[in-house]
Amino acid sequence: MDRTSLIAELNNRGLGEGTGSGPLYKRLALALTGLIQEGLLKSGTALPGERDLAGALQIGRVTVRTAYRDLLASGVIESRHGSGTFVSQHVERIEQPLWRLSSFSADMRSRGREPAARILQRTISPPAPEETFLLGLGLDEPVLRLDRLRLADGQPLAIERAVVPMKFLGEDAISEGSLYDALAARGFKPVRAQQRLTAVTLDPTSASILTVKAGAPALLIERVSRLADQRVVEYTRSHYRGDAYDFVTELRIGDDL
Missing domain, CATH: 1.10.10.10 (Winged helix-like DNA-binding domain superfamily/Winged helix DNA-binding domain)
Incomplete structure (x- = not known):
């Protein structure tokens, strides 16, 4: 109008x-x-x-x-x-199940939305001391640090910061597509993961990238993904817009109740 x-x-x-x-x-x-x-x-x-x-x-x-x-x-x-x-810019809320391990790209396509990624930072470097323990690496084994803005139909939804051992990826294996697709193509598809969700507020830089106000609510999701042989293949910290996501899980009554 x-x-x-x-x-x-x-x-x-x-x-x-x-x-x-x-x-x-x-x-x-x-x-x-x-x-x-x-x-x-x-x-x-x-x-x-x-x-x-x-x-x-x-x-x-x-x-x-x-x-x-x-x-x-x-x-x-x-x-x-x-x-x-x-x-105000309002986004359609997305209901994300917590019991299924899938990539952002696959999730968006399953909803009929077009996923995209914008690389914020891509570096290859030695692991930090805490990452050597978490990823099961030696200090001389390099990791890929990939920070990306994830979008659906052009709408910014999340900032993902992934750390992946380079032994699971070729140096040019990932640009703007699915990280999980790139890993699967080399025979290292994640099959299970542990996630931790924390309610946070966005700092001014992250808020600007996600086109929301500084201090806006967000969900911090830390995920450790493993291969079938239990090796850790990915550690990711992601900030999801609080106005765009609902994370849901299924609960069942235990046998002892």
Whole structure:
């Protein structure tokens, strides 16, 4: 919806005529919320500035400012420094089962979404002392450190930081595709893993990469994946957007109950 259509729609809803009951700023906030919920104002749409919208609707600028303030507080819209006010970016929540070991790419394709990866950092280096124990390596056995932004349909969802012994990968075996596919192609497909989930908040750098506000909630998932012979093939620390993921598991009553 462009500016002209937005103004016309708000006027059609009585915002420019002084009709209706209740404070005008609340009616303006409700009208904008309605347009968003009805899909007429899409995520990421830029909203007119306070002075512009007030002039077009022939209402006070304070009225627009107060309506925007309420919508900002409720998360319906967001303010971007130096850019203006926008309809908040909302993502479709993903329900991720915890009992199945699969790659991000496979998970997204199973949902009909297009996975992608953007490499943030890719280095080959000796393992850190704690990694030698965790990965069962000698100090002279190099590891691949691969930090990637994971996206679905172009939407940033997670930052993955993987450490994989180079003996399981060729030096050019992984770029933007599935890490698990690259491992499987060399005969080192992970078959089991242990995961630990922790609720955290995002630091400014990670939040910027994931296009959310600093301090936004996230899930930190630490995963240690093993081969059939119990060797550790991967250690990954991932930050998943808290507004995008629900992790679920299945519980069964034990035989002793």
